[in-house]
Amino acid sequence: MRLGQIKLEGATVAAVFEDGMARPIPAHNMLDLIKRAEVQGEPLSSLAAQLASRHAESLQPVLPIYPPEVWGCGCTYEASSSFRDAEHGTREGMYAHVYREPRPEIFFKGTARVCVGSGKSIGIRPDSQFTAAEPELAVVLGSKGRVAGFTLANDVSAWDIERENALYLPQSKVYDCCCALGPVIIPAEQFPDPYSLEMSCVIVRDGKELFSGSINTSKLHRRIETLIEYLMRANRVPAGSVVLTGTGIIVPREAALAPGDIVTITVAEIGALTNTVAAV
Ligand code: DO4
Ligand code: MG
Numbered sequence: 001m002r003l004g005q006i007k008l009e010g011a012t013v014a015a016v017f018e019d020g021m022a023r024p025i026p027a028h029n030m031l032d033l034i035k036r037a038e039v040q041g042e043p044l045s046s047l048a049a050q051l052a053s054r055h056a057e058s059l060q061p062v063l064p065i066y067p068p069e070v071w072g073c074g075c076t077y078e079a080s081s082s083f084r085d086a087e088h089g090t091r092e093g094m095y096a097h098v099y100r101e102p103r104p105e106i107f108f109k110g111t112a113r114v115c116v117g118s119g120k121s122i123g124i125r126p127d128s129q130f131t132a133a134e135p136e137l138a139v140v141l142g143s144k145g146r147v148a149g150f151t152l153a154n155d156v157s158a159w160d161i162e163r164e165n166a167l168y169l170p171q172s173k174v175y176d177c178c179c180a181l182g183p184v185i186i187p188a189e190q191f192p193d194p195y196s197l198e199m200s201c202v203i204v205r206d207g208k209e210l211f212s213g214s215i216n217t218s219k220l221h222r223r224i225e226t227l228i229e230y231l232m233r234a235n236r237v238p239a240g241s242v243v244l245t246g247t248g249i250i251v252p253r254e255a256a257l258a259p260g261d262i263v264t265i266t267v268a269e270i271g272a273l274t275n276t277v278a279a280v
Contacts, residue, residue, distance in 0.1 A: 001045045002184040002271070003149065004064035005030055005117075012062065016048055017184055021056035030065040030185065031240040034140070034148050038239065044148055044187040063117030064151055064185045065140060069241040070115065071231055072136075072155050072173065074098070074105035076222045076246030077215065083250045084162075094166065104222055106231050107173060109155065109244060115179045118273050122263065123177030123280035128158035130256045134247035135201040135265040137194060137217055139224060140185055143239040145232040147188045147224070152199075152265050152273040153244045154180035156257070176280040180263075181242060183271045194224060197267045201249045204262045211255035215248035222246075 002017040008024055014033045015022040025033060025048060037047040074095075075081040081099035098105045116122060124131045134155035142148035156179065162172035195217050203211040224245060231237060257263070261277040 001048060001187055001190055003030065003033070003044070003048055003187060004061040004182065004184040006057065006059040007062055008057065008059065012066075014048070015059070015061070016052040017061060018056070020058075022059045022061070023052040023054070023056050025051045026053060034142055034240055038142050038146075043189045045190055048187070061118060061183045063112070063115055064182045065240055065242070066112035067115065067181070067240055067242040068238045069111060070109040070179055070244065071237065071241065072107050072109040072244040073222070073227050073246045074107065076104065076227070077219050077248030078221065079215070079250050080247050099221060104227055104230055106227070107169060109179055110174045114174060114176060115181050116177050116275065117181065118183035118275065120180070120275060121177055121278035122154060122156045122180050122275040123175060123278060124257055124259065125158055125175045125280060128160055130158070130160040130253060132157055132159045132251050132255070133201060133203065133257060133263045133265075135199055135249045136244045136247050137197065137199065137267070138181060139228070139243045139245065141228070141237060141239060141241045141243060145228045145237070147228070148239070149185040149187045150191050150194060150270065151181055151185045151242070152183075152267060152270050153242070154263060154265055154273060154275060155244050155247060156180065177278070180273055180275045182273050186270055192269055195220060197269060199249070199265065199267050201251075202264045203251070203255050203257070204264075205258065205260070210261065211251055213249040213251065217248075219248050220245060
């Protein structure tokens with residue numbers, strides 16, 4: 001089942017997506033639905049099936065949830081840690097260190113304020129010359145760190161700002177339109193093995209393919225439950241929050257994002273998250 005949100009008569013409501021159509025779930029957004037499924041002790045997919053209207057609308061998914069918090073995990077793929085050490089030029093090899101160590105890198109990526117759905121623009125900040133797409137599998141949390149579902153994310157990041165100094169990481173990661181989520185959420189109980197997904201990313205400029213890369217999530221070096229366990233330590237992250245599991249696709253300098261580019265991240269089991277790029 002593909003779940004998400006639509007805009008209907010000026011309101012954002014949850015919906016089930018089938019055959020290119022959306023069946024609205026009246027009086028609920030995705031966050032309401034996740035919370036209600038937990039209170040009722042029901043799988044998200046069966047509650048959604050019960051509540052969805054029979055009448056289908058010809059509407060596309062918008063941002064699939066308004067996450068109270070979004071958290072990012074980093075250096076969870078070897079490609080990400082080795083690239084970042086080389087780029088950063090640090091003697092310490094801090095990215096490799098984090099890749100090896102039991103404690104993962106976890107950073108705050110923002111709130112719903114910085115998130116956009118499929119079809120909307122992701123942002124380049126004016127003080128960055130090298131902003132990169134970071135295609136990632138994302139986990140939608142229920143309460144107490146339970147996994148409610150999975151979606152796709154673009155952890156758009158100003159790599160030149162991150163590279164200048166590690167202490168600038170929050171500025172490279174958090175700004176308007178820095179996080180794309182979607183197109184839909186697949187409930188956890190219906191999701192296949194998250195460690196065997198083929199993910200691809202294509203960047204198109206002026207109608208031509210500028211970059212194409214792929215990764216299989218079997219290369220993810222951390223268990224998702226370990227990432228969530230560290231995240232939740234003394235940190236009561238609320239239901240509906242989203243965890244980005246890190247990127248395994250590293251774009252080269254030549255694929256630094258420019259206004260007008262189109263970035264598409266695809267996992268067949270979830271769909272395609274497509275965003276245009278704009279200066280913010
Ligand atoms: O510390 C850098 C951020 C790493 C990251 O976002 C990733 O590996 O996906
Ligand atoms: Mg990332």
